[in-house]
Amino acid sequence: MSTEDKIKYTEDTVDLEGKQEYTITVYAENRIGLLNRIAIIFSKRKINIESLNSSASEIEGIHRFNIVIHEGYEVVRKLARQIEKQIEVLKVYFNTNEEIIWQELALYKVSTDEIAEKVTVERLLRQYGASAVVIRKDYTVFAVTGHREETDALVKALEPYELIEFVRSARVAIIKDSAGFHEKLKEFEAFEPGEELVENEFLEKGQKIFTM
Amino acid sequence: METAQDTIQQNEAKAETSKTLFKGTGSQVLLNGLIEEGVTTIFGYPGGAIMPIYDALYDYADKLEHILVRHEQGGIHAAQGFARASGEVGVVFATSGPGATNLVTGLADAQIDSTPLVCITGQVFAHLLGTDAFQETDVINITTPVTKWNYQVTDAKEIQEVLAKAFYIAKSGRPGPVLIDITKNAQLQLEEFPEYVKCNHIRSYRPKPKVRVEYIEQAAELINSAKKPFILFGQGVILGKAEEEFKAFINKSGIPAAWTIMGEGAIPTSHPLNVGMLGMHGNYGPNVLTNEADVIIAIGMRFDDRVTGRLDKYAKQAKVVHLDIDPAEIDKNVKAEVGVWGDCKETLPLLTNLVNENKHEDWLAKFRQYNQEEIDQVITPELYPTGDEMTMGEVLRNINEICGGDAVIVTDVGQHQMVACRYAKFNNTRSNITSGGLGTMGFGLPAAIGAKYGAPDKTVIAIIGDGGFQMTPQELGTIMQFGAAVKILILNNRFLGMVRQWQQLFHDKRYSFVNITSPDFVALAKSYYIEASKVDERANLRQALETMINHEGSYLLEVMVGRENNVFPMVPQGMSVSEIRLK
Numbered sequence: 001m002s003t004e005d006k007i008k009y010t011e012d013t014v015d016l017e018g019k020q021e022y023t024i025t026v027y028a029e030n031r032i033g034l035l036n037r038i039a040i041i042f043s044k045r046k047i048n049i050e051s052l053n054s055s056a057s058e059i060e061g062i063h064r065f066n067i068v069i070h071e072g073y074e075v076v077r078k079l080a081r082q083i084e085k086q087i088e089v090l091k092v093y094f095n096t097n098e099e100i101i102w103q104e105l106a107l108y109k110v111s112t113d114e115i116a117e118k119v120t121v122e123r124l125l126r127q128y129g130a131s132a133v134v135i136r137k138d139y140t141v142f143a144v145t146g147h148r149e150e151t152d153a154l155v156k157a158l159e160p161y162e163l164i165e166f167v168r169s170a171r172v173a174i175i176k177d178s179a180g181f182h183e184k185l186k187e188f189e190a191f192e193p194g195e196e197l198v199e200n201e202f203l204e205k206g207q208k209i210f211t212m
Numbered sequence: 213m214e215t216a217q218d219t220i221q222q223n224e225a226k227a228e229t230s231k232t233l234f235k236g237t238g239s240q241v242l243l244n245g246l247i248e249e250g251v252t253t254i255f256g257y258p259g260g261a262i263m264p265i266y267d268a269l270y271d272y273a274d275k276l277e278h279i280l281v282r283h284e285q286g287g288i289h290a291a292q293g294f295a296r297a298s299g300e301v302g303v304v305f306a307t308s309g310p311g312a313t314n315l316v317t318g319l320a321d322a323q324i325d326s327t328p329l330v331c332i333t334g335q336v337f338a339h340l341l342g343t344d345a346f347q348e349t350d351v352i353n354i355t356t357p358v359t360k361w362n363y364q365v366t367d368a369k370e371i372q373e374v375l376a377k378a379f380y381i382a383k384s385g386r387p388g389p390v391l392i393d394i395t396k397n398a399q400l401q402l403e404e405f406p407e408y409v410k411c412n413h414i415r416s417y418r419p420k421p422k423v424r425v426e427y428i429e430q431a432a433e434l435i436n437s438a439k440k441p442f443i444l445f446g447q448g449v450i451l452g453k454a455e456e457e458f459k460a461f462i463n464k465s466g467i468p469a470a471w472t473i474m475g476e477g478a479i480p481t482s483h484p485l486n487v488g489m490l491g492m493h494g495n496y497g498p499n500v501l502t503n504e505a506d507v508i509i510a511i512g513m514r515f516d517d518r519v520t521g522r523l524d525k526y527a528k529q530a531k532v533v534h535l536d537i538d539p540a541e542i543d544k545n546v547k548a549e550v551g552v553w554g555d556c557k558e559t560l561p562l563l564t565n566l567v568n569e570n571k572h573e574d575w576l577a578k579f580r581q582y583n584q585e586e587i588d589q590v591i592t593p594e595l596y597p598t599g600d601e602m603t604m605g606e607v608l609r610n611i612n613e614i615c616g617g618d619a620v621i622v623t624d625v626g627q628h629q630m631v632a633c634r635y636a637k638f639n640n641t642r643s644n645i646t647s648g649g650l651g652t653m654g655f656g657l658p659a660a661i662g663a664k665y666g667a668p669d670k671t672v673i674a675i676i677g678d679g680g681f682q683m684t685p686q687e688l689g690t691i692m693q694f695g696a697a698v699k700i701l702i703l704n705n706r707f708l709g710m711v712r713q714w715q716q717l718f719h720d721k722r723y724s725f726v727n728i729t730s731p732d733f734v735a736l737a738k739s740y741y742i743e744a745s746k747v748d749e750r751a752n753l754r755q756a757l758e759t760m761i762n763h764e765g766s767y768l769l770e771v772m773v774g775r776e777n778n779v780f781p782m783v784p785q786g787m788s789v790s791e792i793r794l795k
Contacts, residue, residue: 081540
């Protein structure tokens, strides 16, 4: 799918200023201070990070950041290049929501008495795909994994029943159209990059966005 | 199948076999590493947290020349001047806390002007980190946005590898400043060290790509089809050491070429295809014709706002070919029809092969026509003034006549900088040293000291305004002590001239705090045992300049110039390049 098509395809999620949610995936060395180096690329341009996750990747020793921002295509493309420019960053991809599979985890702490009295736990579990993580006399903790709307829906449902605590994790995302980083890494480790991976592909207009 | 892990293990195994042990401290191994990297000159200032390194340096005086500056900012600007004049990496030492924070302006300047530096800062003992110890600052975080890379060493065993990486990162790809913060315990730590191995590969860092021929072909096709092609070149040509390749390209293609102030000098001023300076105070033709060219070939330049003026009215009719080593620059400010990512030392010869020989006579004639208009209306009155007051331009004309274009000209920031860039003649590359991107007042004097160390056989002239000179005058002490034969030319208009010009043109002549007074610069220089004189009449100007340039050793000359002279042409901020004003 070309960039142009992609933009058309995602038209309905784009707001009036041409902004939409992008998930940026950064493969990087696991090094102290790198998170700051990446974060200031956003703050320098007064761009808010909606969600940021730092974790292991499919390759040992290589870190993977997922960063969610609400911005236009041009801005995100420039940001991605600035991030990729950092010495310890190997590769940056950026994708619209249609191009990724993503999840967030939310935890809800509610009073066990309240919940036992007024709602049927089974209904909650079934309707929101929640699971009870802890059930104690004084409180119960539910967990829901899903998209923002799904985790938000349970907040709404629990609000009347004394939601004691609520927390949601950063987004983690898998790129649908990615073959993983194993092969790429070999290219990075080679002194002379191979023919088909000369890392110049993002200059080819009309390629898949994610190959930035 | 070989996995990534295998490769790492193999590399480690290779390193194992090349071990020759050296027993010493972290400080010694650091200095040995600097020597291995070919460093001969260090600009620095000692202090508590870097004392072990200075203690080791005591025994290295025959191999490493240390220039004791008077302020760390002076040290880093000197290292910048050294790097810019020599093409080598500039090295700076500073202590923790205030020593390190004083480097920040220079780091920002070097970052935006892509100057290769390795800065070593001392840091408090590792066990004191985060305790608000004496002279502790979070140097790594403070300098992150203004360094290409930085790293804190807390264990001496890291020093060699980190230093090797620092030099590799500073000078490869798009160069830039690197800072290594070394805790005092690591400087003191006694260890057995292996042989120093230079770095030539970091897996997460791709300094330059393998050039893709298809982009060269597309670029050549566009260039060959152009009727009015126009080259804009920047410092990339100089940083890539591609001056000859660039010359070959323009000579064959016959395309007029204009420079950003960072690119000035990459080809001689006198080259027939050199049509002059771009941007806010650039030449008339290059600015106006930017909006007439059909194909623009941007080489190692980044379309800074001072070059483009109003972006939505900039070169909209032109198809742009952009050659740059930094992929983040391509499509950043101006959309490129063809982006050629690569080192111009490699891409230019490929392009030269494919472009047609051409002369573009009619198109060049247009540049000459605009140039004539500029000569008549701006340049002649500036270089050959008829009024009583001296102009900055006539001072530059005299320097050109005396030095013939062979001097290294270092400027500070402001009106004199624009005049110097506009009128100074250059025969050689790496001869125009100025603070381009950051516009750092106070850069001139220390950078000139460094430039003299970087180009010891050249005449180095620091051209500085009365305002800028007062930002770093303490470096006269460095000249006094180490004898750098820098010629200091103060163009004194008794105003912060550039700000005054803007206040005159855009703020109804409300001269708000631009009326700056100066000390007796001649007496000041003499108090540092530097010869000095002052000229306030045209009749004495030539003789005074000759005395300064022919003087053995450093010399300060203050020239009193017209108070309210303006620099023209000018593209007012927010206007299009084609709306450039001649007065």
